[in-house]
Amino acid sequence: MVLVNFKLVSESNTTILKSKIVMLLKGLIYSIPVFLVTAVIFLSLSSDNPEKLILGDWQELEWSYEKADDLPLFYYDLSKIIKHEAEKWVFKDGRKIEFHKDNELVTVADYVIKGRGHILKLTYPNGKEERYDIKELNHNEMILNFDIGMETRGIAKLTFKRKS
Amino acid sequence: MLSKGREKRTTGDNLLLAGTTATAAGMTNVISVIAFFAFTSNVTGHVAIFAEEIVKGHWHQVFVVFIWLFLFLFGAFLSNYLITSVAKKGTYFSHSVPVLLEIIVLLAIAIYGHQYYQETLRETEFMIAGLLFCMGLQNGMVSTISGGIVKTTHVTGLFTDLGAEISQWLHPSTTNTKVLKDRLYLRFAILGFYIFGGLIGGKAFLSFDFQALYLVCVILLFVAYYDLTMVITRKTIRKIKRPSYEMQEQN
Numbered sequence: 457m458v459l460v461n462f463k464l465v466s467e468s469n470t471t472i473l474k475s476k477i478v479m480l481l482k483g484l485i486y487s488i489p490v491f492l493v494t495a496v497i498f499l500s501l502s503s504d505n506p507e508k509l510i511l512g513d514w515q516e517l518e519w520s521y522e523k524a525d526d527l528p529l530f531y532y533d534l535s536k537i538i539k540h541e542a543e544k545w546v547f548k549d550g551r552k553i554e555f556h557k558d559n560e561l562v563t564v565a566d567y568v569i570k571g572r573g574h575i576l577k578l579t580y581p582n583g584k585e586e587r588y589d590i591k592e593l594n595h596n597e598m599i600l601n602f603d604i605g606m607e608t609r610g611i612a613k614l615t616f617k618r619k620s
Numbered sequence: 621m622l623s624k625g626r627e628k629r630t631t632g633d634n635l636l637l638a639g640t641t642a643t644a645a646g647m648t649n650v651i652s653v654i655a656f657f658a659f660t661s662n663v664t665g666h667v668a669i670f671a672e673e674i675v676k677g678h679w680h681q682v683f684v685v686f687i688w689l690f691l692f693l694f695g696a697f698l699s700n701y702l703i704t705s706v707a708k709k710g711t712y713f714s715h716s717v718p719v720l721l722e723i724i725v726l727l728a729i730a731i732y733g734h735q736y737y738q739e740t741l742r743e744t745e746f747m748i749a750g751l752l753f754c755m756g757l758q759n760g761m762v763s764t765i766s767g768g769i770v771k772t773t774h775v776t777g778l779f780t781d782l783g784a785e786i787s788q789w790l791h792p793s794t795t796n797t798k799v800l801k802d803r804l805y806l807r808f809a810i811l812g813f814y815i816f817g818g819l820i821g822g823k824a825f826l827s828f829d830f831q832a833l834y835l836v837c838v839i840l841l842f843v844a845y846y847d848l849t850m851v852i853t854r855k856t857i858r859k860i861k862r863p864s865y866e867m868q869e870q871n
Contacts, residue, residue, distance in 0.1 A: 496679070497683065499679035499682065503679035507742075570656055570739070571658045572669070572673075572748075573745075574657075574681065592676075
């Protein structure tokens with residue numbers, strides 16, 4: 457009789473333990489998305505908006521043609537690109553940009569950042585437009601790819617360093 | 621287009637629904653690509669971008685893309701939820717609610733884009749979010765109504781289905797049934813109208829700016845209004861055709 461009771465008690469304990477483990481696992485599974493969402497929101501709030509991050513002086517370090525060897529296959533008239541070599545780009549409030557060379561103002565343009573903050577569009581006073589794909593933008597470095605279409609990027613790569 | 625449930629739908633009903641909504645989706649997608657440099661009728665690319673931005677540690681972009689993906693999902697969820705919730709009030713009414721909601725959101729985006737848009741990043745992000753919500757809403761609505769046969773906002777699945785069905789059609793050991801033929805018609809119609817919508821949308825946006833979205837609203841109004849006229853016409857015909865003794869009995 458006692459043995460039967462013991463068996464019953466141990467079986468019910470095992471069932472309770474199992475249900476507790478299942479509950480714990482369910483709780484963990486449910487909390488993962490909540491945790492991920494919270495992490496994404498927290499990280500995005502602590503990171504800078506590209507529109508704010510881009511403001512300031514940027515010194516052009518390098519201008520390179522990444523896909524120049526493939527031009528017969530992937531032709532684009534490079535003469536259409538305005539080559540901004542050894543320039544300082546100054547992004548100002550009011551979405552104005554100044555291009556300096558040898559401490560002299562070369563030209564000005566309007567700029568807008570589009571998409572998810574990955575497209576930089578420049579509009580010159582003569583109406584000519586240029587688009588760059590922002591590959592990297594942080595407090596120290598900015599890397600732009602000249603953009604000639606949604607699927608074709610990386611022909612011209614511009615690397616900038618922030619001037620303190 | 622909207623007055624029949626999935627069981628009673630004919631190929632003609634599905635073709636009409638697919639053609640109009642695919643045109644609207646194609647237009648919206650191309651408009652958003654030109655205006656905002658972002659696709660809004662599908663989320664496959666956004667999922668890849670989401671992963672890319674996490675790897676790069678671009679948390680602002682991660683959050684933005686996450687919200688975009690969520691809104692597409694929420695649009696599809698809301699669409700189905702609304703249809704189920706108001707199903708008691710009639711098939712046509714329940715099916716037209718998501719369409720009307722989509723028109724309202726698109727109209728708001730069109731008015732804002734045309735009158736107030738300053739091209740700031742925040743505005744751009746919100747407007748892309750609105751368009752993705754609309755496309756989720758539309759895709760959910762079309763998919764629910766047609767029982768999953770029609771999906772008009774993206775072509776990845778379409779190409780997969782089309783490839784498989786063309787193979788079935790051409791394979792010597794497969795019999796070409798009417799169902800297969802109808803499905804092929806439907807796939808080609810969606811593809812054709814999606815491209816057509818893209819061309820029209822692109823041209824209209826370059827000429828009329830955000831006012832091009834009014835054209836999308838007109839197409840969607842046609843989707844909603846077409847059935848309204850059909851429902852009313854059918855009811856009127858039924859009333860006229862009703863035998864006189866039935867009328868007397870009712871009185």
